[in-house]
Amino acid sequence: xxxxxxxxxxxxxxxLGGLSAGLFFAAGLANYLEVDGKPxxxxxxxxxxxxxxWPVAIGSGLLILDLGNWYRFYxxxxxxxxxxPMSIGSYLLTIFTVIAFVYAFSWLPEDWRQKLFxxxxxxxxxxxxxxxxxxxxxxxxxxVGFPFSIGVGIYTGxxxxxxxxxxxxxxxxxxxxxxxxxxxxxxxxxxxxMVLDKRNPIEAHETKFLITLxxxxxxxxxxxxxPYLIHGTLSVLAVKQALWLILGGPYTLVFWVFFxxxxxxxxxxxxxxxxxxxxxxxxxxxxxxxxxxxxxxxVIFGGFLLRYIFVYAxxxxxxxxxxxxx
Amino acid sequence: xxxxxxRYALVIDSRKCINCKACVVACKAExxxxxxxxxxxxxxxxxxxxxxxxxxxxxEQCHHCESPSCARVCPTGATWQRKDGIVLVNYDECIGCxxxxxxxxxxxxxxxxxxxxxxxxxxxxxxxxxxxxPACVETCPSKVRIFGDLEDxxxxxxxxLATRRYHVKEPQTGNGPQLYYLL
Numbered sequence: 001x002x003x004x005x006x007x008x009x010x011x012x013x014x015x016l017g018g019l020s021a022g023l024f025f026a027a028g029l030a031n032y033l034e035v036d037g038k039p040x041x042x043x044x045x046x047x048x049x050x051x052x053x054w055p056v057a058i059g060s061g062l063l064i065l066d067l068g069n070w071y072r073f074y075x076x077x078x079x080x081x082x083x084x085p086m087s088i089g090s091y092l093l094t095i096f097t098v099i100a101f102v103y104a105f106s107w108l109p110e111d112w113r114q115k116l117f118x119x120x121x122x123x124x125x126x127x128x129x130x131x132x133x134x135x136x137x138x139x140x141x142x143x144v145g146f147p148f149s150i151g152v153g154i155y156t157g158x159x160x161x162x163x164x165x166x167x168x169x170x171x172x173x174x175x176x177x178x179x180x181x182x183x184x185x186x187x188x189x190x191x192x193x194m195v196l197d198k199r200n201p202i203e204a205h206e207t208k209f210l211i212t213l214x215x216x217x218x219x220x221x222x223x224x225x226x227p228y229l230i231h232g233t234l235s236v237l238a239v240k241q242a243l244w245l246i247l248g249g250p251y252t253l254v255f256w257v258f259f260x261x262x263x264x265x266x267x268x269x270x271x272x273x274x275x276x277x278x279x280x281x282x283x284x285x286x287x288x289x290x291x292x293x294x295x296x297x298x299v300i301f302g303g304f305l306l307r308y309i310f311v312y313a314x315x316x317x318x319x320x321x322x323x324x325x326x
Numbered sequence: 327x328x329x330x331x332x333r334y335a336l337v338i339d340s341r342k343c344i345n346c347k348a349c350v351v352a353c354k355a356e357x358x359x360x361x362x363x364x365x366x367x368x369x370x371x372x373x374x375x376x377x378x379x380x381x382x383x384x385x386e387q388c389h390h391c392e393s394p395s396c397a398r399v400c401p402t403g404a405t406w407q408r409k410d411g412i413v414l415v416n417y418d419e420c421i422g423c424x425x426x427x428x429x430x431x432x433x434x435x436x437x438x439x440x441x442x443x444x445x446x447x448x449x450x451x452x453x454x455x456x457x458x459x460p461a462c463v464e465t466c467p468s469k470v471r472i473f474g475d476l477e478d479x480x481x482x483x484x485x486x487l488a489t490r491r492y493h494v495k496e497p498q499t500g501n502g503p504q505l506y507y508l509l
Binding site for chain 1 (some may be wrong): 340354395398400401402403404417419420421422423424425427428429433437438442443444495496498499500501
């Protein structure tokens with residue numbers, strides 16, 4: 001088997017980057033929705049905004065640690081190479097992280113903000129000048145951030161998809177697959193966080209919104225994965241051999257049972273089961289806490305597994321050395 | 327006088343290869359390649375079963391491609407290509423992300439643990455620049471390897487490629503590999 005150059009740190013980073021993109025997108029979307037002139041989901045918007053920057057910040061840290069020379073990471077920003085997805089991605093990721101932090105800041109409650117700045121020494125006047133209320137600009141910041149969150153979601157897929165030497169990755173579907181998986185993970189993480197927050201119990205209409213959002217993203221993800229599999233098996237030998245890794249090869253079980261089954265179809269089933277009565281028969285939406293916990297947990301688990309399978313199986317695929325000569 | 331255009335390449339007459347691995351050893355000694363890493367290697371292609379069997383040996387290394395995918399994906403430009411076609415790594419610019427190792431269809435690169443950078447065959451550019459041939463070429467006892475300038479009509483490799491049938495490995499990657507294997 002081919003040696004693994006990108007290991008678990010990269011898997012975790014790709015997952016966390018996507019998770020932040022998804023959190024930001026769902027939170028920004030919630031911020032825009034209104035009912036009768038009033039914000040429809042202010043608590044979702046706030047929770048998502050406050051959570052969004054952290055996964056990508058941690059992920060970027062891991063990414064830097066994974067470098068052979070971590071202290072040279074600044075060289076990513078002293079060059080710009082438009083042909084290198086990693087070069088473009090480094091800038092995208094940085095800009096997105098900054099916007100996500102600014103957006104989180106705009107959602108900080110007044111007392112939290114004062115508490116935060118009370119810890120800064122009073123002589124640091126420049127820092128204290130940042131102690132301003134920017135909550136009026138939330139919508140603008142969200143709008144600026146949308147393309148960057150989508151960009152980060154796509155980038156994590158393009159990073160792999162652009163590598164022509166690895167037939168498992170080298171299709172134009174991987175970018176969308178990672179994007180929808182990221183958006184779905186973000187919606188699920190938001191649901192999980194809202195359900196776990198016992199001080200502010202989640203309300204039925206909030207659960208309904210997040211579950212609806214997640215169903216849309218999972219279905220879109222399925223619409224990408226199925227053509228990926230079908231087209232791959234109908235493709236040239238190198239791609240067929242690469243697809244064998246998940247169609248009979250070493251990653252078959254983890255792909256079909258743990259990712260497709262537990263990470264995608266089971267949570268989709270739970271969410272449809274929850275939503276269908278209110279959608280089809282007009283019954284009130286109840287939103288079972290345990291089902292929401294299970295579905296969101298499984299979606300996040302599936303999102304992680306997708307990265308795991310793609311990073312590892314992709315590196316094992318190549319134009320030669322696939323057990324067949326030449 | 328204007329500099330003459332050059333394009334260095336290797337022709338490999340693999341039917342002459344006896345798998346003695348002198349090229350591998352010469353490369354390791356010349357370039358101080360760490361234990362466990364290789365800049366060149368010999369593929370073994372076995373066919374058939376005893377008593378009807380055959381084995382082919384085929385030396386391989388960096389193909390110094392026409393449009394190298396390793397150089398394309400490098401985020402800092404550490405991997406670059408000289409005008410004469412030799413693909414090199416600028417170790418001072420390499421951050422060790424290993425994207426190039428993943429992007430190389432020939433798996434010709436390795437991670438140099440000590441420096442935290444990626445290394446590969448340099449076509450012995452230090453020797454070539456002073457007029458010598460690469461160490462693997464010089465040492466080969468059965469003259470499998472022929473080094474030369476494709477732009478020079480008087481060169482041995484120019485003549486071989488004009489008169490002999492040959493193939494390159496995995497041309498479908500679109501990299502334009504420049505190791506020519508004689509048939």
